Amino acid sequence: MASTEEPVRIAHFSDIHYTLPPSLNWQDWESKYTAGCANYYLGGRRRHFADAGARIQSLLTDVDLQSVDHAICSGDITQMARTSEFEGVAQLFGDRRLRPDRFTVIPGNHDRYTPRSVTEDRFARWFGALASPLGIYPYLKWIANKRIALILLDVSRATGIGDSSGLCGAHQLRVLATILGSQELASACTILVLHYGFFRANGEPDRPRHGLRDYRELLSVVRARRGLVNLVLHGHLHQEFVLDSHNPVIVCAGSATDLSVRGGWNLLRLWPERGRLVVEHREWSVSSASYVPGAVRLLDLRR
Ligand SMILES: [Fe+2]
Numbered sequence: 107m108a109s110t111e112e113p114v115r116i117a118h119f120s121d122i123h124y125t126l127p128p129s130l131n132w133q134d135w136e137s138k139y140t141a142g143c144a145n146y147y148l149g150g151r152r153r154h155f156a157d158a159g160a161r162i163q164s165l166l167t168d169v170d171l172q173s174v175d176h177a178i179c180s181g182d183i184t185q186m187a188r189t190s191e192f193e194g195v196a197q198l199f200g201d202r203r204l205r206p207d208r209f210t211v212i213p214g215n216h217d218r219y220t221p222r223s224v225t226e227d228r229f230a231r232w233f234g235a236l237a238s239p240l241g242i243y244p245y246l247k248w249i250a251n252k253r254i255a256l257i258l259l260d261v262s263r264a265t266g267i268g269d270s271s272g273l274c275g276a277h278q279l280r281v282l283a284t285i286l287g288s289q290e291l292a293s294a295c296t297i298l299v300l301h302y303g304f305f306r307a308n309g310e311p312d313r314p315r316h317g318l319r320d321y322r323e324l325l326s327v328v329r330a331r332r333g334l335v336n337l338v339l340h341g342h343l344h345q346e347f348v349l350d351s352h353n354p355v356i357v358c359a360g361s362a363t364d365l366s367v368r369g370g371w372n373l374l375r376l377w378p379e380r381g382r383l384v385v386e387h388r389e390w391s392v393s394s395a396s397y398v399p400g401a402v403r404l405l406d407l408r409r
């Protein structure tokens with residue numbers, strides 16, 4: 107068993123968006139799929155996620171090389187939740203999909219892009235084993251020899267055209283409050299993982315049609331007992347940032363593969379017993395076609 111003096115090493119990446127050119131397959135055509143095609147050809151997604159599969163491959167290799175105890179992906183693994191995209195990204199993950207002890211993946215809104223993708227429960231079909239195995243959220247998952255508790259939320263759903271918002275919902279809020287009040291978590295280092303954050307990089311709330319609709323309600327549950335949630339990890343916003351003056355500390359990994367931002371992933375070194383966290387951003391380097399060390403931040407999680 108690892109010494110409590112040793113940090114737990116966690117990889118956090120998000121919004122890898124495995125992307126294939128839109129097909130003419132009639133089975134894919136739904137109104138939201140049409141919006142996705144426009145986003146691909148006119149909104150820049152074709153350029154931003156060109157050859158994303160190669161970067162996902164590099165990302166997973168880099169994560170393995172960093173000898174992490176656990177890797178967390180906070181959603182948007184596909185672009186339009188098509189069957190072919192899930193098949194492609196599942197192939198890149200390979201046997202990692204059989205290791206929930208080492209990997210956690212939760213769904214993002216792009217993994218529930220169309221109503222049909224929800225009806226067919228495509229995310230769960232390919233990645234359910236790395237999320238909540240029974241599809242029940244919030245899901246409490248202990249990692250690193252029970253030194254850290256992850257609480258996974260599922261706040262992503264299919265939405266109409268022009269709407270990419272998420273919703274936690276009354277049921278998850280209620281159950282989360284119960285979990286956070288349990289004796290089991292009283293002295294644990296607890297990380298809340300969800301696709302959407304509470305705020306943008308400037309600390310302001312996101313637009314209603316892009317952010318989490320009930321972020322205020324979720325925040326009040328999270329803050330009801332000070333210090334119980336030590337850290338929030340999320341994605342959805344593709345530019346990475348840290349809000350360290352907030353309670354709790356919030357880390358958005360940004361997109362690991364979006365070429366329009368300084369994409370990358372975060373290597374977290376966390377001393378749960380001391381509440382110390384070092385976040386090292388590993389950025390995608392176009393010139394070397396690999397992830398290289400970027401900014402390093404030292405954070406105090408004790409509130
Ligand atoms: Fe995304």
Ligand SMILES: [Fe+2]
Pocket residue numbers: 182214215216301341342343
């Ligand atoms: Fe998203």
